[in-house]
Amino acid sequence: MSLVVVGSVAYDAIETPHGTRERTLGGSCTYIALSASYFVTPAIVAVVGEDFSSEDRSLLSSKGVDLEGLEQVAGKTFLWSGVYSPDMNDRTTLRTDLNVFADFQPKLPASYAGQDYLFLGNIQPALQSDVYRQMRRLRFVGGDTMNLWIAQNRHELLEAIRNWDFLLVNDSEARMLVEENNLKRAAQKIIDLGPHTLVIKRGEHGAMLFRRDTLFMVPGYLLEDVFDPTGAGDCFAGGFVGYLAERGFNLQNGHVDLQELHRAVIYGSVMGSFCCEQFGVERFRTLTRKEIDQRFDEFRRFTAF
């Protein structure tokens, strides 16, 4: 099955207690696509500047990522820099230079429009809707958002997610979106807005999947060392939607295979955990599907009773 991913491709400068990287490949679309590439062949829609290196292009290609929708334009690639607190539970953004990303107008190659799965990474909600409208025969669509869009583009965001099967956000974003502090009630209010499935990422504390009548919870994977949490949430997204696309997950007359959704949450958690083991996208240079499936089995062992 085929998956289209929209989002940012960026260069990141990262400082964590374990070290510093001056300029490393990043961006939501990058992480989602790299993560999903272990399950399907993701096709990306994003924009980079003239400074985008051939090595980084090669990394994506080597993982089978379809780059036809990766536009290269005059100017510089989106640059983000941030520093993590000693316990890595907080990070401070030092710099956000949108550069070519400021005028991003996603253009879908003709070959993308007929694909089955769509994940709308965290970009302006009107652009997410724009991409959604260009798809012709979606089986399953969902996306991410952030506090900025919830505060400043609420109307467009509500318009966008009305059509989504799932929304994937962190707990504070979920609370903010429906102005409800209690997560259980917030989840039901979000489901009222359109998505039949809500996935809440909680970082080291795991993840939850809500539907109208069910709840699924998974604790966080306990890592020996967290080197760099950058991109972990996007890798979760890539594992979640990548697994569902691999399995040909479908809404059959409104019926949902809950077990598959639950396993997708586990695969999301697995991919997020691997992401933290090295700086930036470095872990994906060596990661194998076998390691992924082994960690999936570990999750089962560590949570069965």
Add this chain to the structure above:
Amino acid sequence: MSLVVVGSVAYDAIETPHGTRERTLGGSCTYIALSASYFVTPAIVAVVGEDFSSEDRSLLSSKGVDLEGLEQVAGKTFLWSGVYSPDMNDRTTLRTDLNVFADFQPKLPASYAGQDYLFLGNIQPALQSDVYRQMRRLRFVGGDTMNLWIAQNRHELLEAIRNWDFLLVNDSEARMLVEENNLKRAAQKIIDLGPHTLVIKRGEHGAMLFRRDTLFMVPGYLLEDVFDPTGAGDCFAGGFVGYLAERGFNLQNGHVDLQELHRAVIYGSVMGSFCCEQFGVERFRTLTRKEIDQRFDEFRRFTAF
């Protein structure tokens, strides 16, 4: 099977965003015993003052708690007062009047010394050791501690836990005890100190059980409303050790039934979650074993994949 519980019996003044209680039954021993009473007949060792009310004594008796070891002496019962932050993740202690608890010297009734299970609630470690030495044929022993004893009575604490089968603490206490920030490494260092089993309570984020070669994790139960988290950790302890005592859990030639330990963590989580649903010990006035087992089944449904 029979369980001896040592700890404090107190009166609490509590303020949460949901309201205020001026004087309500509390203390670690109280919560542990009430929680464990759904599984076994706990026998408590504690001290109260002349002001301890017959209603509160009756509540404990009505749950089958053996009060022979509840000493009543001249003076006032231990008084604690605290206020919770709006999100209830933090609390500030306003007042701690040790009163009769300051001179607590646990005296075990003769009938207690032959019992099989012992849980040493959070009291001075030398007193925990004192009680331990009075027991004659223990099958399984463990306890709790706190930052105060870790900082000020480290030597006695290390002496005490050397004999325990399990230690049950929160994550910051675990890190502090062995001066190791990484929880996975901290757990192994604690196991080096004596207890073959370490249980980490993480409040709303669930719990973990570590042994030398295995790990078990459970996410927190998602409550509709948290009214008052006071005592939740002690109720976890009561459910954990209560279930094991009910099942006659034993170390057979060093062999441990892991499934039983995992289920004990779930029962601990279940009891901790019920505790938060009302102020103080109020939830235990109506709680039934049927509700407990139903929530245990919910945990299975919410975490299976």
